[in-house]
Amino acid sequence: MKKRKKGMAVVASSVLAMSLLSFTMGTHTSAVTQSVSKNYLIAYNQSLPKDYQTEIKNAGGEVVKAIPEIGGLEVRSSNPDFLNQLKSSGNIVAANSERFYKMDDGEPEGVTPDGADGKPVTLPDTASYWDLQWDMQHLTHNGDSYKIESGGTETSNGTIHKAVVGVIDSGIDKNHPDLKANFVGGQNFVPAGGYKGNLPVEKGDPTNVTDTNGHGTHVAGSIAANGKVKGVGPDLGLRAYRIFDSSGSAPTAPIVAAIIAAANDNVDVINMSIGGFDNLKYFVDGTRYNDIADVLLWKRAVQYAIKKNVTVVAAAGNEALNYADKKSLTDYMNANYADANTVYKGVAIETPGGTPGVITVSSSNKWSMDKLAFYSNYGNSFIDVAAPGGDNGPLYDATRNLSDRDFTYRTLSTWPTNLPPSKATTLTPNYAYLHGTSMASPKVAGIAGVIKAAHPDFNPAQVQALIKKTALDYGKKGHDELFGFGEANAYTAVTSK
Structure with missing residues (x-):
């Protein structure tokens, strides 16, 4: 298993790569300072463990989407300390707070x-x-x-x-x-x-x-x-x-x-x-x-x-x-x-x-x-x-x-x-x-x-x-x-x- 990084990441999501050439980004807020509900991306070591639902729940999260073929989860949590709660897991390679890119009206x-x-x-x-x-x-x-x-x-x-x-x-x-x-x-x-x-x-x-x-x-x-x-x-x-x-x-x-x-x-x-x-x-x-x-x-x-x-x-x-x-x-x-x-x-x-x-x-x-x-x-x-x-x-x-x-x-x-x-x-x-x-x-x-x-x-x-x-x-x-x-x-x- 790859060594898990100490820093938990904020995801840079994708946008349409089209004729709409100008992109704007959603406002960033630190995961450790906000108590509002946020989504997170989690990568396990190749596959999801049997107890992943319990692990996420114990950290204060709820699974939104499971992608078992690649050991991935999308999770929602209002716990401002959610990412830190996951650090004790030996099965998680990395976890990120999701961030959106957003396209505008498409013209300069x-x-x-x-x-x-x-x-x-x-x-x-x-x-x-x-x-x-x-x-x-x-x-x-x-x-x-x-x-x-x-x-x-x-x-x-x-x-x-x-x-x-x-x-x-x-x-x-x-x-x-x-x-x-x-x-x-x-x-x-x-x-x-x-x-x-x-x-x-x-x-x-x-x-x-x-x-x-x-x-x-x-x-x-x-x-x-x-x-x-x-x-x-x-x-x-x-x-x-x-x-x-x-x-x-x-x-x-x-x-x-x-x-x-x-x-x-x-x-x-x-x-x-x-x-x-x-x-x-x-x-x-x-x-x-x-x-x-x-x-x-x-x-x-x-x-x-x-x-x-x-x-x-x-x-x-x-x-x-x-x-x-x-x-x-x-x-x-x-x-x-x-x-x-x-x-x-x-x-x-x-x-x-x-x-x-x-x-x-x-x-x-x-x-x-x-x-x-x-x-x-x-x-x-x-x-x-x-x-x-x-x-x-x-x-x-x-x-x-x-x-x-x-x-x-x-x-x-x-x-x-x-x-x-x-x-x-x-x-x-x-x-x-x-x-x-x-x-x-x-x-x-x-x-x-x-x-x-x-x-x-x-x-x-x-x-x-x-x-x-x-x-x-x-x-x-x-x-x-x-x-x-x-x-x-x-x-x-x-x-x-």
Whole structure:
């Protein structure tokens, strides 16, 4: 058993790694000074002991969620000394007080929410938007990859899916005309009232995966849309694991539980357009903390999925940070998340992108083979491949003037039929232009899906190797910090010998 750290950690949970590039963090309060009810994340030594319920109860806590496959617990307690009460347990490796990241309205400060600075993108009412999908045209060699492998077979009785992609996200609009043929079910992990109990719209129905945000539906369309817009594998199956509540936030516990559930459901690929940072040493009111439990449970969940023959893909994040420059990551956390009582001094770890075994994806754009999208994280030994996530065009990249943004350089995909049009990007119902590493990651998940459809005997290592081998060598020749092994491509992958 690993030696348990003396400091108990505060969890840095995950946020959507999407076109909504600005994140805000929940107010931190020290676990030892507050007597209000709080949630905690606990990592046991590989498996849960038989008496874990008693142990938690004796420390003044109540189990919210047990994840026995990876020895994890989510616990609620109003005992201000709860973490210290657990220190006597020889079975606990680490325990953390949960903290939320939360996304805001998605635009830089001062930008009105009426779409493209008052110049919304509108789409014609036509049978196909293929001509507007520069990313899919590029990825599929103008649709040629579909003729070789589309991810399934269409019959008079419906589509037979040769591979299924699990989308761990904000849900999916299963009634969207471009997605309904490929939707095969899912699970909702959001409790009644949402994670903070103040959202009446959240009923806690485990079968309700309705997308209340739009992000998950856009991601799903990039993987397997088959209608006015197309995904990488238009006949792949889609299974939704809804982990973000209607506020757009989530702690770690339901996300790693969703990874376990997807693996147990025998999906072939998992996509996580999610990103957040954990820190291995920081101080709150002079007391040392770390995020060991959080990092451990991410690692265990990913390895559990891989052992179940699931390929795991994740977004690199949208902070424009060099992951290899550890000081810059710590500086970023202090600049964005520290306060008068909190200071970060340790190594920051991006999760899930920095988790071993994950295919981590940076975001390329339409107009350059040398530059990533302006927001994309990068770094040697961090990025595996890039994929088209879009941006605001070359003029904006040069000036960073909001009035120079061209939203058609973003990526077009499905938008929920149950939600109003996306005000941030388009006033056209059911479709939206978004950009972000969230839009890049599902392209690689779709490629992994069609590879599995073509080669059902491939294991995750073989799928990952083929994606890297067939990536287009953008940026510096050979492996580089921006594109990794290159920009992933569906056509080169399915035509590889």
